[in-house]
Amino acid sequence: MVIQLPDASDLSSHVHFNPEQGKVWLDEQRGILQTLPAMATIWREIVTSIGVERSRNLFMRSGFRNGEIDAELARKQRPKASLTDLFLAGPQLHMLRGMAKVVPTKLEIDPAEKQFLMEFTWVDSYEVDISLAEMGVLDLPVCWNLLGYACGFSAAIMGFDILFREVSCRGKGDSECRIIGKPLAEWEDAADYGIFSSSDSLIETLYDLQAKSIGQSSFEDGSEERIFSTLIGESAVFKKMCTMANKVATSKASVLLTGETGVGKEMIAKGIHMHSERSEMPFIALNCAAIPQELLEAELFGVEKGAFTGATHARKGRFERANMGTIFLDEVVELSARAQASLLRVLQEREFEPVGGTQTRSVDVRIIAATNEDLEEAVKLGKFRADLFYRLNVFPLHIPPLRERHDDIPLLVEFFVDKYESLYTTKTLGLTDRAMGHLLNHPWPGNIRELENTIERGVILTEKNQRITADSLLSGTSAAAQPLDVDIAIDGLTATTSTGSGHSSWADTIFEQSVSMEAVEAELVRKAMALSEDNVSKAARLLGLSRPAFAYRLAKLQTPATE
Numbered sequence: 001m002v003i004q005l006p007d008a009s010d011l012s013s014h015v016h017f018n019p020e021q022g023k024v025w026l027d028e029q030r031g032i033l034q035t036l037p038a039m040a041t042i043w044r045e046i047v048t049s050i051g052v053e054r055s056r057n058l059f060m061r062s063g064f065r066n067g068e069i070d071a072e073l074a075r076k077q078r079p080k081a082s083l084t085d086l087f088l089a090g091p092q093l094h095m096l097r098g099m100a101k102v103v104p105t106k107l108e109i110d111p112a113e114k115q116f117l118m119e120f121t122w123v124d125s126y127e128v129d130i131s132l133a134e135m136g137v138l139d140l141p142v143c144w145n146l147l148g149y150a151c152g153f154s155a156a157i158m159g160f161d162i163l164f165r166e167v168s169c170r171g172k173g174d175s176e177c178r179i180i181g182k183p184l185a186e187w188e189d190a191a192d193y194g195i196f197s198s199s200d201s202l203i204e205t206l207y208d209l210q211a212k213s214i215g216q217s218s219f220e221d222g223s224e225e226r227i228f229s230t231l232i233g234e235s236a237v238f239k240k241m242c243t244m245a246n247k248v249a250t251s252k253a254s255v256l257l258t259g260e261t262g263v264g265k266e267m268i269a270k271g272i273h274m275h276s277e278r279s280e281m282p283f284i285a286l287n288c289a290a291i292p293q294e295l296l297e298a299e300l301f302g303v304e305k306g307a308f309t310g311a312t313h314a315r316k317g318r319f320e321r322a323n324m325g326t327i328f329l330d331e332v333v334e335l336s337a338r339a340q341a342s343l344l345r346v347l348q349e350r351e352f353e354p355v356g357g358t359q360t361r362s363v364d365v366r367i368i369a370a371t372n373e374d375l376e377e378a379v380k381l382g383k384f385r386a387d388l389f390y391r392l393n394v395f396p397l398h399i400p401p402l403r404e405r406h407d408d409i410p411l412l413v414e415f416f417v418d419k420y421e422s423l424y425t426t427k428t429l430g431l432t433d434r435a436m437g438h439l440l441n442h443p444w445p446g447n448i449r450e451l452e453n454t455i456e457r458g459v460i461l462t463e464k465n466q467r468i469t470a471d472s473l474l475s476g477t478s479a480a481a482q483p484l485d486v487d488i489a490i491d492g493l494t495a496t497t498s499t500g501s502g503h504s505s506w507a508d509t510i511f512e513q514s515v516s517m518e519a520v521e522a523e524l525v526r527k528a529m530a531l532s533e534d535n536v537s538k539a540a541r542l543l544g545l546s547r548p549a550f551a552y553r554l555a556k557l558q559t560p561a562t563e
């Protein structure tokens, strides 16, 4: 049965184009005229960024709101119409908007009895066009915005919740798009309806996942060992430190880790967490120096909605996420006076207030703090609260720098070579003797992190089944023992220069020849691509950039700016 639609001119006469003012109107609501290819771009970006399911929820919610807005318009334009005609304004507005041709095939409504049964088909749904063009046939219905609209419009007209389902959809290979709508209560499983009321905050989910993965991952593969095996070493000084770490792990005390940058404080903090009774709960790490002062408190203690401009949602802080677990605060000396006061309160009373909030929250979190500065000195200088220092310093643990445990270098090298071989799915024959000799003689001011970066670079630069040579390691060490020859070829300029002291640096050459920064960057990007055989991720790592940051520079290079 096909149901006759009423005349739609009462609706279509309210579309107004006002190009002089730069506006398009649907009655009193401003709209814009958007082409499908442009919408498809947004659609694709959303789907690839947040995944199909979240995109579906997002578009359904947006459609739902749209339906509610159109229900107002329908009431205004059809004040005296029968309920059926009033209701049909919804499908007609869909058609007017160009979203699909709607063919109602069943319409049984009786608000008094809360009866509602509606079926119709969508012909030429714009969402099918977009989704087929962008993703091909999917394994689920794709008319998300249309479906959300049907729910929102119907609920607003009827005054009770109505759920529509798309029972067949061309976007998943069916011959037509057909939907059925019934009151929520009449569906056996109406969980879908929750989509419309949840905010589905991606950032919240990401934080939760982060909390979970930091707390659990890497240990799921049956290897608690892993954490302490990253703490590799046989030297006496290192073994002593491990014994202490093991002892403190099983206590409840706060721990203060001291040591130079790059000695692996976070690894040790994780190790302590994993060997504590809190190991099943989250481990949350925060480098206090990596976050601007003004945001640090919000990051630690969360934000109440409306606490400051832009705080549109309440957001949990790291302390709440770490509840029952462990929080690791690196470079704790960077905390502002106010953050120090709040931290002291957490330590003493196990409670805090989110930024902009007045309600006190309770948490049970073990604190492991770390610093590479002398905290006692900071106390003397008045930079750090003495009472907080004593609270944190219940169990101080000093992590020795790598130069005090040279004996451990071969073991660490073996570990990192394995790690990066498996990360880059390659297999080398290990280091040449000269390469190992270089590593043993290097002072390692950047400690284990520097060693790890050096090995990673070596693994990347070494062909399969070849040995990692001193040259491949040297090419990036911060204080290479020998001067490093660099070939620079920029716009025809070729200069073999050297980074070693006593030689003119290649930077000098660049200045002498007035080579632009852009040209230098371009050359670095090209060289990195060549060295990594056009593997973008590897090339990015060679330059110490994230993949997106590198890809951006690469793209800039491949599409020269037009002038």
Ligand SMILES: [Zn+2]
Binding pocket: 122, 125, 128, 141, 142, 143, 166, 168, 169, 170, 171, 176, 177, 178
């Ligand atoms: Zn469909």
